[in-house]
Amino acid sequence: MPYAIVIHAFPRTDLPVAHAQGKVLHGLFYELLLKASAAKGDEVHGTAGLKPFSTALLLSERQRRAESIRAGEELKVRFTFLDDALYPLLARYFLTTPDLSFDLVRTELTVARILSTPQSGEEWAGCTxxxxxxxxxxxxxxxxxxxxxxxxxxxxxxxxxxxxxxxxxxxxxxxxxxxxxxxxxxxxxxxxxxxxxxxxxxxxxxxxxxxxxxxxxxxxxxxxxxxxxxxxxxxxxxxxxxxxxxxxxxxxxxxxxxxxxxxxxxxxxxxxxxxxxxxxxx
The missing domain is CATH 3.30.70.1900 (Alpha-Beta Plaits)
Incomplete structure (x- = not known):
């Protein structure tokens, strides 16, 4: 069942935009999945060919032009899932982890909310x-x-x-x-x-x-x-x-x-x- 979620988070220090993308963002997804389920993380990582997920930073107009995302400025991280098992595993991890945060480019980000439906007002979230x-x-x-x-x-x-x-x-x-x-x-x-x-x-x-x-x-x-x-x-x-x-x-x-x-x-x-x-x- 395809899902698209958007994580709204706030960096505690300035975050360099260029370094927060590509393989680094890819690694963040695996880090979170391994915390949610080591077995599923190893399975997805070890599977050759097409992967059942995507990642992205949804940057604001200012962030696209800037070198850094400022400390305390909202950052949106988007994940999509094409494997039915991925969303329930990560959703349970997100819901059961107090004071959820993660590191990106050696910068800690505090998670404020995670949106998974367009009814939430987030145009890049949804499921079907x-x-x-x-x-x-x-x-x-x-x-x-x-x-x-x-x-x-x-x-x-x-x-x-x-x-x-x-x-x-x-x-x-x-x-x-x-x-x-x-x-x-x-x-x-x-x-x-x-x-x-x-x-x-x-x-x-x-x-x-x-x-x-x-x-x-x-x-x-x-x-x-x-x-x-x-x-x-x-x-x-x-x-x-x-x-x-x-x-x-x-x-x-x-x-x-x-x-x-x-x-x-x-x-x-x-x-x-x-x-x-x-x-x-x-």
């Missing part, structure tokens, strides 16, 4: 089920608009002959292909094959609008000596819209609508477990 996502998906809607809130990029494999490539553009086959892989990995019932979806995107999905801008994706690692190393990738943020043309198959239309709605929980593109590709349908 795969069955409900599919059941509620339209069989007639042919417009698909997305908002990409954190730097997003795709990794296109080159196979044995060519190098892998980073693609910092919301091409329809890459957007929906990313969503399809996550759906088929974690939902009980799979959708169409990737090759069929790629053909549909190539011949029936056109981009009708975009307002995207380039934004570097900064992947931060903490080395064994405690210092930080940063790798950057070209990415994009903003909005774009697609339109389905020349296709009337209601099953395919329903599948594309379900995948578009699923973006809220799965994220889009590469490195979603490290804060990238936070997206939703608009």
């Amino acid at each position: 089920s795969f069955d409900d996502l599919h059941a509620s998906a339209s069989e007639t809607e042919k417009q698909f608009s997305f908002h990409f809130a954190t730097p997003t990029f795709f990794k296109r494999g080159g196979g044995p002959t060519y190098p892998d490539m980073i693609v910092p553009l919301p091409l329809p086959d890459l957007v929906f292909g990313s969503l399809l892989r996550n759906w088929n990995q974690f939902a009980a019932a799979s959708f169409v094959e990737a090759t069929l979806l790629k053909e549909i995107c190539a011949h029936h999905l056109e981009m009708t609008h975009h307002r995207i801008s380039s934004q570097q994706a900064r992947l931060v690692f903490q080395r064994e000596d405690g210092q930080y190393r940063t790798t950057t990738f070209p990415g994009f943020v903003g909005t774009c819209a697609f339109r389905l043309v020349g296709l009337q198959d209601t099953a395919i239309i329903k599948t594309l609508n379900a995948l578009a709605d699923f973006a809220f929980f799965s994220g889009v593109g590469a490195k979603t477990t490290m804060g990238f590709g936070v997206a939703k349908r608009i």
Whole structure:
């Protein structure tokens, strides 16, 4: 059952924005999961391939421009879960831990509240089920608009002959292909094959609008000596819209609508477990 929670926390000292993202945020998730359930933490960490979670910092406009988040300034950390077992384990840990806090970049953050529903007023929180996502998906809607809130990029494999490539553009086959892989990995019932979806995107999905801008994706690692190393990738943020043309198959239309709605929980593109590709349908 897909869940998205947003933790509102306050750092006790200034927190460097750049160092609080990437691998560091990824590590925070595992740290909390291991405290909630060592067995589940080891299971998720040891599983190869797609991971059943995503992480992100939801920065304010000021925080995106600043070098540091000030002591006492609210910081939002978002986690999403695609494995049914994850949310109950972490929710129980959060509820049973007095004076909940955690460390990020050697800075202690005090947790003020954890929101898990849009009724709480937090637009990036929510929950549903795969069955409900599919059941509620339209069989007639042919417009698909997305908002990409954190730097997003795709990794296109080159196979044995060519190098892998980073693609910092919301091409329809890459957007929906990313969503399809996550759906088929974690939902009980799979959708169409990737090759069929790629053909549909190539011949029936056109981009009708975009307002995207380039934004570097900064992947931060903490080395064994405690210092930080940063790798950057070209990415994009903003909005774009697609339109389905020349296709009337209601099953395919329903599948594309379900995948578009699923973006809220799965994220889009590469490195979603490290804060990238936070997206939703608009």
